[in-house]
Amino acid sequence: xxxxxxxxxxxxxxRYDGQHKLSRFLRDELGKYVEWYPVCxxxxxxxxxxxxxxxxxxxxxxxxxxxxxxxxxDLTQKMEKxxxxxxxxLEGEDLRGFVFKAKSPTSGMxxxxxxxxxxxxxxxxxxxxxxxFMKRFPYLPVEDEGRLHDAGIRENFIERLYVCxxxxxxxxxxxxxxxxxxxxxxxxxxxMAHAPDILRQMGRIVxxxxxxxxxxxxxxxxxxxxxxxxxxxxxxxxxxxLQHIMGYFKKQLTQDEKQELLEVINKYAGxxxxxxxPVVLLQHYIRKYDETYLKGQHYLQPHPDELKLRxxx
Numbered sequence: 001x002x003x004x005x006x007x008x009x010x011x012x013x014x015r016y017d018g019q020h021k022l023s024r025f026l027r028d029e030l031g032k033y034v035e036w037y038p039v040c041x042x043x044x045x046x047x048x049x050x051x052x053x054x055x056x057x058x059x060x061x062x063x064x065x066x067x068x069x070x071x072x073x074d075l076t077q078k079m080e081k082x083x084x085x086x087x088x089x090l091e092g093e094d095l096r097g098f099v100f101k102a103k104s105p106t107s108g109m110x111x112x113x114x115x116x117x118x119x120x121x122x123x124x125x126x127x128x129x130x131x132x133f134m135k136r137f138p139y140l141p142v143e144d145e146g147r148l149h150d151a152g153i154r155e156n157f158i159e160r161l162y163v164c165x166x167x168x169x170x171x172x173x174x175x176x177x178x179x180x181x182x183x184x185x186x187x188x189x190x191x192m193a194h195a196p197d198i199l200r201q202m203g204r205i206v207x208x209x210x211x212x213x214x215x216x217x218x219x220x221x222x223x224x225x226x227x228x229x230x231x232x233x234x235x236x237x238x239x240x241x242l243q244h245i246m247g248y249f250k251k252q253l254t255q256d257e258k259q260e261l262l263e264v265i266n267k268y269a270g271x272x273x274x275x276x277x278p279v280v281l282l283q284h285y286i287r288k289y290d291e292t293y294l295k296g297q298h299y300l301q302p303h304p305d306e307l308k309l310r311x312x313x
Contacts, residue, residue, distance in 0.1 A: 001165045006101035007038035014040040018050040041106040041129040045082035056105045056114045061125040064114045087136045096165045100130045102146030109144040139226035151312035159302045160229045189299035193241045195228035239269045252289045276310040
């Protein structure tokens with residue numbers, strides 16, 4: 001997958017002070033599984049390294065101005081003109097998501113300080129590039145690198161990257177009614193862990209594709225898919241999914257095996273073990289009893305095991 005990223009997070013010395021903000025997790029760990037596409041709006045629009053620091057100023061959080069801190073030089077028009085052209089270029093790059101630099105006046109996804117004319121922080125918003133990127137690509141997974149320190153947010157974001165990647169691949173290589181049914185079936189439990197109510201809406205689209213044009217069905221399904229995956233999975237919803245999957249083995253498991261599985265799920269619900277523990281036990285029974293339908297469920301392995309994301313949620 002090709003994923004956009006603020007260039008400084010890869011260790012590139014492009015910041016206003018000539019430094020970088022290397023994220024070793026993003027470069028060295030997640031970088032084994034994605035192709036990073038670095039972007040630095042400030043350097044790419046022609047500003048030097050190093051350069052005067054900038055910040056957002058104004059009363060309208062939807063479109064504040066970009067001013068240098070000391071000289072008060074207004075760079076808003078220059079940046080906006082660059083961003084429009086850069087986003088046109090990115091249309092052809094087939095990105096599957098973006099990781100922004102937190103708090104940046106150009107690349108911060110949210111929580112960026114917006115100052116009054118007198119120099120007092122009064123509200124928060126998004127950096128100019130990040131704001132326009134999210135408008136242009138509303139269904140792509142995006143995240144601030146600072147928020148990725150939270151294990152739950154990190155796991156959710158990377159799940160979204162892989163779901164988005166599979167959806168785009170399906171649209172490019174298949175896009176049929178039969179393919180949509182297969183995609184939906186394989187993501188059933190993953191979607192249930194995030195948004196069971198949206199899952200039901202998506203199911204109705206899949207079941208009623210003959211009543212609408214396929215293109216409309218795919219468009220509506222894709223929008224709901226992005227919305228569902230934005231919702232973070234919770235312990236309660238995970239427990240519900242684990243119990244649903246356990247139901248497939250009610251005839252095969254011995255009483256002792258059922259008891260062990262219930263105990264492990266309850267330990268997860270109580271916060272005593274991470275999600276990976278009941279998932280691995282279920283995977284054992286899926287292989288043992290050759291449950292073909294469950295073997296195809298992305299819920300059981302939504303991202304590479306080597307990232308160890310479910311060891312911490």
